Amino acid sequence: MIGGMAARLSRRFFARPTLTVARELLNQRLVRVHQGERLSGIIVETEAYVGEGDSAAHSFHGRTARTAIMYGPPGHAYVYFTYGMHWMLNFVTEDEGFPAAVLIRALAPAEGIETMRRLRGREPLADGPAKLCQALAIDRALLGEDITTSERLFVERRPRLPDAKVRATPRIGIGYADAPARERPWRFLAAHG
DNA sequence: GTAAGGATGCGCT
């Protein structure tokens, strides 16, 4: 949408099955407004983490101080810290009371690339979940942010990616999970061509 | 209070 204001993804978008949300977030535009500047990228990789029965998900161990946000209303940011140095960005999905979220794993940088370079300090900018948080200045200050109303973190609507351009694979970095969880094809990627 | 390990990235081999 050139010269107009793009529609933002609504609460209803996120209040759906997590696999649907993860798949449909592909090709949507993640926008971070940082010090008055738009930093954005097209979402090209996501993962679904679904409920207390998913041994790869933080919600597997039930409600804790950390995971409480996953039990809250959809359309909020679940930002967490891991490996002693990395931030991860997720969006809460499904109905309030059911713990689920979509991890944003990679972006194709679009706007504010020079600022992203400065924030990130090296290339590539956003081809991993920790890298994109660095490039977009996302940390715990954005935990709980309502991305359906926020002025500093939201998602703008773009065309749905055709099925032919969507690939699904098992999730990454979950060797601690049980076999069924490790095998589920809950990672979604925008095909390269 | 303490210990174990992680939804990763980087640099070196």
Next chain:
DNA sequence: GCGCATCCTTACG
């Protein structure tokens, strides 16, 4: 392909 950085969260007691 492998080891490591580095600290928060959790579990257990």
